[in-house]
Amino acid sequence: MQVIETECCIAGGGPAGIMLGYLLARQGVDVVVVEKHKDFLRDFRGDTVHPSTMQVLHELGLLDTFLKRDFQKTEHIGLNAGGRHYRMVDFSHLPTAAKFIAFMPQWDFLDFLASEARKLPGFQLMMETRAERLMGRDGQVTGICAKKGDEDFKIRAKLTVACDGRDSTLREAGRLKQVQQGVPFDVLWFRLPRNVRDASSESLGHLARGGFLVSINRGSYWQAALVIEKDGFDGIQQDGLAAFRDRVSTIAPELAEEAQSIESFDDVKLLRVEVNRLRKWWRDGLLAIGDAAHAMSPVGGVGINLALQDAVAAARIIGPALKKGSLSNDILEKVQKRREWPAEITQAVQVFAHERVIMPTIRGKSSGDAPFIVRLLDKVPILRRLPARAVGMGPRPEHWPKELDQAGR
Secondary structure, eight states: OOOEEEEEEEEOHHHHHHHHHHHHHHTTOEEEEEEESSOOOOOOOOOEEEEHHHHHHHHTOOOHTTTSSOOOOEEEEEEETTTTTEEEEGGGEEEEEESSSSEEHHHHHHHHHHHHTSSSSEEEEEETTTEEEEEEEEEEEEEEEEEEEEEEEEEEEEEEEOOSSSOOOOHHHTTTTEEEEEEEEEEEEEEEEEETOOOOOOOEEEEEEEEEEEEEESSSSSEEEEEEEOOOHHHHHHHHHHHHHHHHHOOGGGGGHHTTTTOGGOOEEEEOOEEESOOEEETTEEEEGGGTTOOOOSSGOOOOHHHHHHHHHHHHHHHHHEEEEEEEEHHHHHHHHHHHHHHHHHHHHHHHHIIIIIIIHHOSSSSOOOOOHHHHHHHGGGGGGHHHHHHTTTSOOOOHHHHHHHOOO
């Protein structure tokens, strides 16, 4: 069995894992990131890169390079309801280098981060390598056992970080306990064709009695998300494809023609929505961040950005301690104290939206007209800056201090 020695082992090559690995390596810390898939090509993942994330990229000197990749820019978000269009969110006034949301396939974003990280001598990314269990001694986590094909590895590390998502293997192995908040709906993701000459380029919500749908402009297509009641996909499939197309057309009449392009339920992907968080994000030698620490609802598209903010805070807090050999449980606790409140407040807002807007709508208990707050945002343009700040920057946005770079070089 091959044994690898490193200072930090990160399980999971998603946004939190790759960003954390990059930022630690940038400080001169030796890092090994293991990712179970052979590449980053997985569709219908969070593709929103928010202004808060691009501000960090700006502080790292990476934003210009990032923006050379293909993406769709969204400066405003609106809602269609009751036969009217309402403007809700205006990002153009944010105090950030990029005053918009960038919609970029997550595999492109991860490839960008990984390519920058590979330039650093202390960074190692092992693809097709699955973290299977924790190693430990005297109650302290000392690394992981991993597998790549027929090869077994032991990766010994001063710190192991679980960035392996909402179904985290290491979180379960470390017996870190979750607080579950019931979510009464799931989401169906699918694509609809979009004419690139279409004047309607804005990403939109569509609200109607009995349904809520989001359409995201992805250039040559709309990435659509239909909210359904929990565990309701089997019933939708039993009703048939024609009924599903009609449902989409009823909620978003402007997409009725495009809805006819859905040829099979194989084109529709189910996202089982969860909202949960850990009571304690760490134990001796182990830390969980991102979805492994707090699974978010898709409301606001903030999950990827909270995970990235976790990574920035974690790298800033644990990096110097790893370099000095002074990592302690107090340091790990500081990460949770820094990032727990943003996760909790975001989840509280999401649950409020679930209970007051989404569920009454899809259960047919609301008229399908725009809620009062939406009508107010449309009528008073300056108020659109408030949801822009909440969505685009979030509570407690993180930053990258230049002195950490200097320390690592």
